[in-house]
Amino acid sequence: MPALARPVAAAALPHPIPYATGTTTLATTPDLQPDDLDDLPPADLDDEDDGDAVRRTAGLAESSHASRHWWDRNADEYQDEHGEFLGDDRFVWCPEGLDEAEARLLGPAGSLKGLAALEIGAGAAQCSRWLAAQGARPVALDISFRQLQHARRIDLGRGGDPVHVVQADAAVLPFADGSFDLACSAYGAVPFSADTAALMREVHRVLRPGARWVFSVTHPIRWAFPDEPGPEGLTATASYFDRTPYVEQDEQGRATYVEHHRTLGDRVRELTGAGFRLLDLVEPEWPDGHEQEWGGWSPLRGRLIPGTAVFVAERG
DSSP states (O other), X not given: OOOOOOOGGGGGOSSSOOOTTSOEEOOOSOOOOHHHHTTOOOOOTTOOOOOEEEEOOOOHHHHHHHHHHHHHXXXXXXXXXXHHHHTTTOOBOSTTOOBHHHHOOSOSTXXXXXXXXXXXXXXXXXXXXXXXXXXXXXXXXXXXHHHHHHHHHHHHHHOSOOOEEEEOOTTSOOSOTTOEEEEEEESOSGGGOSOHHHHHHHHHHXXXXXXXXXXXXXXXXXXXXXXXXXXXXXXXXXOTTOOOOEEEEOTTSOEEEEEOOOOHHHHHHHHHHHTEEEEEEEOOOOOTTOOOOBTTBOHHHHTTSOOEEEEEEEEO
């Protein structure tokens, strides 16, 4: 694992967090390695070069770089398209619509009050607002400044206390050891990190003993199928065991979007290797009456193959 920069101010977090300017930005992007980006210049956020999608290796820094720029560039469209489904203060785990208010994967009703909670890959912090409404003290972390600007937009529109937000890379969490009682992520950060074993260790580090770490990701079996909502998405065309990342790149070969695949067994071993105990693995079924498509998620596919895996773990 490359040497990672940890800010000097980390010990002062997570409470209180200054947010006079709207976002606490911390330099926690993994150190650049010579083999990661080959000294390529940064991507232009206004440039939508025609490129291609390939399966190739992508290192920690290249993946982080691509994710930050992709989400900054696409945050507006993402919130426009999915904001109504996500709500401003709901905790939705997945495109199947599994709602934490009913699922209670983080703990029984009333158990979240007073807990310091970290939402990783928070986007516009919808889940953090739900946590705050339960009496928790959430911090919403995301790599994308533009996503966190949407968090502030929602807060300003609602009035009241804003969610504490931090811009940082989940691979290098800018918090002191044992800072949180709970960590969660709804499709955030984990699929986009090149070294998720290290990410699990980071989450373990910032949690207190007995704390839960619950996260949702695309169900690994989906990597064997085309990412299409129709019948073409029902025939396996790739090996489930091929862990080569999916990379979208521009004409110069610079990664503009990266996702990483792990099997179910890989995820379990990452968790246990980091010191977690797996409590549950939830595979949400597609609910009756839910007809909304989300990319490759659709009623047709959802009723036949799982689309989401939610890992419920506890820190040892």
